[in-house]
Amino acid sequence: xxxxxxxxxxxxxxxxxxxxxxxxxxxxxxxxxxxxxxxxxxxxxxxxxxxxxxxxxxxxxxxxxxxxxxxxxxxxxxxxxxxxxxxxxxxxxxxxxxxxxxxxxxxxxxxxxxxxxxxxxxxxxxxxxxxxxxxxxxxxxxxxxxxxxxxxxxxxxxxxxxxxxxxxxxxxxxxxxxxxxxxxxxxxxxxxxxxxxxxxxxxxxxxxxxxxxxxxxxxxxxxxxxxxxxxxxxxxxxxxxxxxxxxxxxxxxxxxxxxxxxxxxxxxxxxxxxxxxxxxxxxxxxxx
Numbered sequence: 001x002x003x004x005x006x007x008x009x010x011x012x013x014x015x016x017x018x019x020x021x022x023x024x025x026x027x028x029x030x031x032x033x034x035x036x037x038x039x040x041x042x043x044x045x046x047x048x049x050x051x052x053x054x055x056x057x058x059x060x061x062x063x064x065x066x067x068x069x070x071x072x073x074x075x076x077x078x079x080x081x082x083x084x085x086x087x088x089x090x091x092x093x094x095x096x097x098x099x100x101x102x103x104x105x106x107x108x109x110x111x112x113x114x115x116x117x118x119x120x121x122x123x124x125x126x127x128x129x130x131x132x133x134x135x136x137x138x139x140x141x142x143x144x145x146x147x148x149x150x151x152x153x154x155x156x157x158x159x160x161x162x163x164x165x166x167x168x169x170x171x172x173x174x175x176x177x178x179x180x181x182x183x184x185x186x187x188x189x190x191x192x193x194x195x196x197x198x199x200x201x202x203x204x205x206x207x208x209x210x211x212x213x214x215x216x217x218x219x220x221x222x223x224x225x226x227x228x229x230x231x232x233x234x235x236x237x238x239x240x241x242x243x244x245x246x247x248x249x250x251x252x253x254x255x256x257x258x259x260x261x262x263x264x265x266x267x268x269x270x271x272x273x274x275x276x277x278x279x280x281x282x283x284x285x286x287x288x
């Protein structure tokens with residue numbers, strides 16, 4: 001469902017806001033473990049956006065936009081008694097007392113036969129975005145200045161326990177001759193934090209009735225990501241020499257922030273014909 005509101009205070013000020021909420025769940029049988037296993041995936045999206053427009057004069061306009069969004073996805077697999085199957089119980093010897101099936105991502109394979117149970121992951125992405133653009137008309141020039149700030153706050157929440165067992169065939173499974181066994185434990189949810197800031201200036205110049213030139217600069221800063229609980233990705237040193245590759249001291253940033261990211265843009269549009277019934281426009285552009 002969604003809801004939108006528009007309000008005009010007067011000839012200079014106007015406001016809008018909208019909210020969206022979308023929830024979806026799907027289940028599929030038989031992907032792993034036969035028809036008794038149901039693989040379920042779910043997703044939910046929230047989105048809230050607001051905007052404020054100010055017309056200072058016939059030649060000056062400012063637009064501000066703010067957005068918050070959250071998108072979550074989750075997946076799990078369970079068994080039922082479909083087709084006379086006997087579901088694996090949580091108290092089965094397949095799972096330890098410390099790792100019930102609800103907290104385990106479990107996979108058992110014997111040749112072509114496979115059984116997968118438990119939850120895989122519960123992921124989430126959250127975003128805050130602020131954008132402001134100031135437009136000024138000066139003669140044949142349309143000048144714009146603006147800024148864009150974005151903050152991403154994802155959550156990586158894998159199953160606390162991982163258990164994968166693989167046999168080359170069913171005979172090996174019966175005799176206990178395994179190809180490999182993988183047991184793992186995750187460190188709990190990770191909460192990275194990623195920010196980005198960019199500023200721009202641009203001019204659109206109608207040089208003649210046929211020729212329009214657009215040019216500008218964009219400056220962008222991308223600080224290294226952090227982690228909410230100070231459990232970020234470890235940095236390394238001597239990346240170009242594997243013989244001396246090593247972990248950097250705790251707290252070292254993954255990379256250094258660059259402050260010289262200047263991105264120029266230029267474009268041209270030329271109209272060959274001004275006939276109202278037939279028009280041809282050539283456009284070109286370049287950027288770094």
